[in-house]
Structure formats: C-alpha cells, structure tokens
Amino acid sequence: MTAELPLSSQIAAVDFIMQQAKSSLFSAWSTGHESIPCAHVNMECNMAAHRLVLPQFLSPEECKELQFIHKSCGVVGYRPWVLSTTLSHLVATNCANLILPLLPIRERIKELVEEYFGREYELFTEFTGLISWTKGAKIGWHSDDNRPYLRQRHYSAVCYLNDYGEDFEGGLFHFERGALETIVPTAGTVVIYTADEKNMHSVDEITDGERCTLALWFTLDKAHDEDAKIIQQLASLDLHFSDEMSEDNEGQGEGKIRLPFSASSVMYNINANVQQSEAAEEERPSNEQPTNDLRTARISRLGFSCCFAPALPGADQDLPVEVLFGDKKVPGTFSNLLHALQVLQFHQYRLSLREQDSSVGQKECTHRLERDVHDPDFKFHDTIPGSEDIFGEMEAEGDLVNQSDAGLDPYLRCNLLRDTSTETRTKGTTETLEIDELVGSWQEWNAYTLDLWAKVYELIPLWKSSRLLVSHS
Ligand SMILES: O=C(O)CCC(=O)C(=O)O
Ligand SMILES: [Fe+2]
Numbered sequence: 001m002t003a004e005l006p007l008s009s010q011i012a013a014v015d016f017i018m019q020q021a022k023s024s025l026f027s028a029w030s031t032g033h034e035s036i037p038c039a040h041v042n043m044e045c046n047m048a049a050h051r052l053v054l055p056q057f058l059s060p061e062e063c064k065e066l067q068f069i070h071k072s073c074g075v076v077g078y079r080p081w082v083l084s085t086t087l088s089h090l091v092a093t094n095c096a097n098l099i100l101p102l103l104p105i106r107e108r109i110k111e112l113v114e115e116y117f118g119r120e121y122e123l124f125t126e127f128t129g130l131i132s133w134t135k136g137a138k139i140g141w142h143s144d145d146n147r148p149y150l151r152q153r154h155y156s157a158v159c160y161l162n163d164y165g166e167d168f169e170g171g172l173f174h175f176e177r178g179a180l181e182t183i184v185p186t187a188g189t190v191v192i193y194t195a196d197e198k199n200m201h202s203v204d205e206i207t208d209g210e211r212c213t214l215a216l217w218f219t220l221d222k223a224h225d226e227d228a229k230i231i232q233q234l235a236s237l238d239l240h241f242s243d244e245m246s247e248d249n250e251g252q253g254e255g256k257i258r259l260p261f262s263a264s265s266v267m268y269n270i271n272a273n274v275q276q277s278e279a280a281e282e283e284r285p286s287n288e289q290p291t292n293d294l295r296t297a298r299i300s301r302l303g304f305s306c307c308f309a310p311a312l313p314g315a316d317q318d319l320p321v322e323v324l325f326g327d328k329k330v331p332g333t334f335s336n337l338l339h340a341l342q343v344l345q346f347h348q349y350r351l352s353l354r355e356q357d358s359s360v361g362q363k364e365c366t367h368r369l370e371r372d373v374h375d376p377d378f379k380f381h382d383t384i385p386g387s388e389d390i391f392g393e394m395e396a397e398g399d400l401v402n403q404s405d406a407g408l409d410p411y412l413r414c415n416l417l418r419d420t421s422t423e424t425r426t427k428g429t430t431e432t433l434e435i436d437e438l439v440g441s442w443q444e445w446n447a448y449t450l451d452l453w454a455k456v457y458e459l460i461p462l463w464k465s466s467r468l469l470v471s472h473s
Contacts (some may be wrong), residue, residue: 051179051191054112057109058187061353061356066101067349068346070131071298072342074130075294076268081135083132083210084132086127086128087102093260093263097452104472109216123218123220124224124225125216126218126224133203136205141176143196143199143201146197152224154196154217155194156216157191157217161187161212168206169208169209171206173191173202176200195217234463259336262337268293270292299323299337299341303325304323304340308337320336321336330435332439332442343445346445347445
C-alpha cells in the first residue's frame, strides 16, 4: 500500500490488511506480546465510520520536506509550547513558494476525507497548518468544533510527520470512546475523523523532543474556505510577476531570488504565550538571561552560531547575518536570520534524504551537521577568520551582536527543540561539517526556491480565476 495508489484501493487495502491482521493480532495479544505495531492496532480497530487511520499515507520524503518548511518558517503557535506554520503566514513572510509542496498533499487528504465520509466535491479546506508540539504541550478531551468560532469545522485530519519514541516522547493521541482508542504517531500516518463530539480526543503531554504534524480542517461552508483568503492575500502582495520573471532573471543569481522576511519579532518569542503558565515558570531556571528567539534557537540547534549588525532604532529588523560553525565561517552573507535558517534547514533536509538513501553513510552524514548542544566546548567564537566584507569592519569596531549558543536559554536549547535521535547521533562528534557541502546546499536551495517561485507565477492566474489553490496548471 503506497501513497500513489488510488484512494479507493488504499482503503480497500487497509480493510483487507485489517482482516488479515485481526487473527494474528488477537493471537499476539493472547500470547502476551508487549509491543504490537501501531498500524495493526489501528487497523484492527478500524470499524467506526466516523474515523479512519491510514499508515504510510505520506512518503518519508514528503514528511521530511514538510518538516523542513516548518522548521524554517514556523512561529510561536496558539497554545503554550506549540509552534505553527500556516499558509497565510508563509505568504505574509515572502515564502508563498513554500505553500506549493503542501498543496498536492492537502488535495490528497481532502479527497480521502470526501471519499471516506461520502462528501465528494462538497468540502472546502478551512485550515492547513504545520504544527509542532514541544516539551510541555498537551491537550485534554475536546472535539475540534468545541468553540462558537470553530463550529464550521466539520472534518479533521492530522498527518504525523515524525515518530513517537524516536523524535519525541509522550504525545500519544487518544479517542475517548469507541474504536481506534490510541494512536501512536508514526511518520506518514494520517488520521481523519469528524470534528464533532463523536470524536472527543486528547493528546498526552510531550515529555521530550518535537512532535511534528500537518493539521487540516474541512468545512461544508464555503464562507470559511481558506483558499479565497489566501488568494486575496497573494493578490494584495502586488508581486510584479512579469518584471521578476524577465529573461535576465531566470538564472541562479541569488540577488534575484525572493528571500524570506521575518514576521514581527514577538512571533518568534518562545515565551510569548507561556508567561502565564505556572508549570513552565517553575521549571525554568530563574537566573538565566534567556534568548527566546525561535530562529536563533533553531540555528543553534543545528550547531551554528550567527552574528548580525545591531538594529538601529527604526531600522528594518531583517539585517544581514553571518553564520559560523565553531570557528569556521560559512562563506557569504545571508540577507537575514530567516534566510540563514532556511538554508541551514535545507542542508539538514538534504542530509536526511541522503541518510535515508544510504544506510551505510547514515551516521557520517548526520554527523557532518548536528553538533551536541551539550558540548561544553561549543561556544561562539568572536573572531571571524577570512571575513573580507562588511562584517570584518564592523567586528573590528565592536559592533557585532552575538546571537550565539552561549546566550541561549538552556531550557529552550536542551529541551524544547531537542530531538531524541540527535543525542545518539552526535556523541563524540564536533568538527565534521563540510563547508563545501553546505555551500552546495545553499546553491541547491537557490535552485529549489527559484523553481518553486516560477511555479507560483505560473499558477497565480489559475488560482485567481478558479479561486482554488490547485497545484497543477
Ligand atoms: O496533534 C494531534 O494529534 C491532534 C491535535 C489536536 O487534537 C488539535 O489540535 O485539536
Ligand atoms: Fe483536536
């Protein structure tokens, strides 16, 4: 069963496997096996018409690309310890190109929901978002339509992008009643259910790592169609498409690339919505001067430090950034923190794809990038060898602002963004980054970005005329 199969075949396949699984599952239970694969448990319980779980609905590559997007663009979310990347946020931060990888997946999930619930061609997408839950995040029993302003939500879908037990601990999903009681998140699995009280559910507290999902809600009410809002937002950006796609602009010239720009800095303040949370306050060491910026925290998490010019009053907060790996400077200057973050996450994404392709090179590749954030020798180096640009001069004048690991809130650094698999992978490795490889990733990021923007330009007229964010012209 793969994501490429037609929907009806997938459901049929699940039903079939479910039949097969039942007998072996029961024998597994009765013989006292402790760990029963989640997929089998899900399929065994797949008997209720108002919910469905499909393992391997997304490919590992899709899961990795969505995580790349979220980890490059996400902001602090709607609940404590929750981070989110919505389509609207991507458009607002000059990253409309990054909605493209989401669209075909969203279409597939919408078709699945329509087919399973007998609502073909009736549904509109109300919300699409990449959401991650970090240590401390949880939600008690609720239905997804449980507020007056959420009544338009008729169907829910959650796709898991990473793995319980490997990338995070805690975070099991429970239905209060009926079938499929507990879902163990595994990358690629999708769960769909009606958003009403037939599907009261909860998520256990995340106790370690970062749990990533793609969350969608669907509605029968056209007035709540997110596409109309996103298309309006795109139209208001005045993208000057024809100028930007002029002939001399089709090369790889970095200057021509549309670069991400930051939202308001409060949206990256990891403490923004946890101040009132007593539990969080208790756990946080009171004598720390926290660096609460999510962008910096993520860069640091990847083993890099960065420095940038101090903001002058009234100056644009998106200032150029230089990036260091230990005392090695990454050649070139990034236009802003988000630009740096996006390229570094893209490098990580490439490495993770390569890691998947070759199990032999697995450890070596990962080691090249991820550093042990607990390494006491891992500090910001206040000299930038070989820097011949503006940063050399500014540093000499003592103007640089150090946004390094050294200033990062240890709570945030060690817990919030820690992914459990990193710990074993990074043991004993510190200086293995191949700068050339990173430069190669930067070039690939340029090509990837240009390519997606070209597709956006091509699709915009269709989006405007159809009022739908379709993924193919
Ligand atoms: O992430 C999940 O598994 C479900 C999240 C959820 O219940 C919600 O956001 O309403
Ligand atoms: Fe929910």
